[in-house]
Amino acid sequence: MKKTIGGVLGRSPFGPIHEHMMKADDCLKILKPLMESFLKSDYEKVNEHSKRISELEHEADMIKSVIKKSLSKSLFVSVERADILACLKEQDSIADSCEDVAKLLEMRKTETPPELWEKLLKLADKVIESAEAVRKVTGELKDFI
Numbered sequence: 001m002k003k004t005i006g007g008v009l010g011r012s013p014f015g016p017i018h019e020h021m022m023k024a025d026d027c028l029k030i031l032k033p034l035m036e037s038f039l040k041s042d043y044e045k046v047n048e049h050s051k052r053i054s055e056l057e058h059e060a061d062m063i064k065s066v067i068k069k070s071l072s073k074s075l076f077v078s079v080e081r082a083d084i085l086a087c088l089k090e091q092d093s094i095a096d097s098c099e100d101v102a103k104l105l106e107m108r109k110t111e112t113p114p115e116l117w118e119k120l121l122k123l124a125d126k127v128i129e130s131a132e133a134v135r136k137v138t139g140e141l142k143d144f145i
Contacts, residue, residue, distance in 0.1 A: 013084050016067045018138040021091050023060035025135045027053050027098035032124045038105045039117050050102035057099040064092055091138070094131050 030049050037045035067088060071081050112120065 014141045020063040021135050021138040024091050024095040026056045027095045028128050028131050035124045050106040053098050053102040057095040060095040
């Protein structure tokens, strides 16, 4: 069997990397409603949000697995494999951290003083804003490559 030059070079990994980031972003979108439910002591909603974040984090892990497998099949890739894996690791830590926060809030039914609510919600906004910048970059890479 002969390999064409396209078969030797492999496909760009940036589409799947962006897809993975979108799953991490989906986890982030639930972070603020999760925090709001926790602050209101609505633990039933906290549990629902936590379950959904865990599902999305698992979906992100499935995409990560496919990316890793596809990298090992290509003889050449347009970017260093280690760089792709480093990017993937950072993105994955976003989804993992969302799941960690969700599980922690699910387990700890701690009342939070109302004077801290605004600061905690602003912190959640900053986290979401920071990760949004990463999402935009992966989207541009996907389109660029």
